[in-house]
Amino acid sequence: MPTVARRYGLKINRAGMAICPFHAEKTPSAKIYRDGFHCFGCGVHADVIGFTQRLFGLARPLDAAKKLNDDFFLHLDVGGHKSVNEVSEYRKRQREWEEYERWENEAWLMLSSYYKLLHEWREIAPRSPDDEPDPRFAYALGHAGYAEYLCEEFIAADEDGRKKMRAEVERVGGFLGGLTGD
Numbered sequence: 310m311p312t313v314a315r316r317y318g319l320k321i322n323r324a325g326m327a328i329c330p331f332h333a334e335k336t337p338s339a340k341i342y343r344d345g346f347h348c349f350g351c352g353v354h355a356d357v358i359g360f361t362q363r364l365f366g367l368a369r370p371l372d373a374a375k376k377l378n379d380d381f382f383l384h385l386d387v388g389g390h391k392s393v394n395e396v397s398e399y400r401k402r403q404r405e406w407e408e409y410e411r412w413e414n415e416a417w418l419m420l421s422s423y424y425k426l427l428h429e430w431r432e433i434a435p436r437s438p439d440d441e442p443d444p445r446f447a448y449a450l451g452h453a454g455y456a457e458y459l460c461e462e463f464i465a466a467d468e469d470g471r472k473k474m475r476a477e478v479e480r481v482g483g484f485l486g487g488l489t490g491d
């Protein structure tokens with residue numbers, strides 16, 4: 310369910326909640342379960358197929374199953390066989406999508422670790438004005454705002470926006486990698 314919900318544009322927060330696509334709201338009241346959707350606001354309760362059917366206004370659950378079959382490259386035979394070309398095209402898109410999802414997870418892990426780390430480093434403040442500041446403290450002062458900005462941008466961005474942050478994510482990854490190498 311989370312994969313389908315994200316793919317169809319829902320932003321799931323860390324508590325597993327998202328803005329409900331079926332009623333107007335500003336704070337998330339829809340819970341995305343591993344295998345289902347439930348909105349505490351409007352009461353919509355659905356499995357993956359029901360969710361897809363409702364979201365795209367499809368007439369039958371079978372139409373939703375077909376859509377999921379296509380969008381998620383499942384290769385299930387729901388009405389007619391696919392040509393060899395179609396199947397290899399689907400597999401290519403599937404690999405690209407899986408690659409992106411893997412990268413997205415890693416990227417978020419890096420950005421959030423970077424943010425947490427700088428938050429910790431800000432605690433290593435000098436005890437008195439005469440003390441030489443810890444270089445980590447000095448670094449945190451200079452970069453904490455940037456780390457926060459990166460996290461916020463990443464959360465707010467869609468797939469394309471996140472891909473455009475690749476260079477920044479790599480820089481952060483290089484920085485974190487350099488630390489563990491010490």
Ligand SMILES: [Zn+2]
Nearest residue numbers: 329332348351
């Ligand atoms: Zn709702």
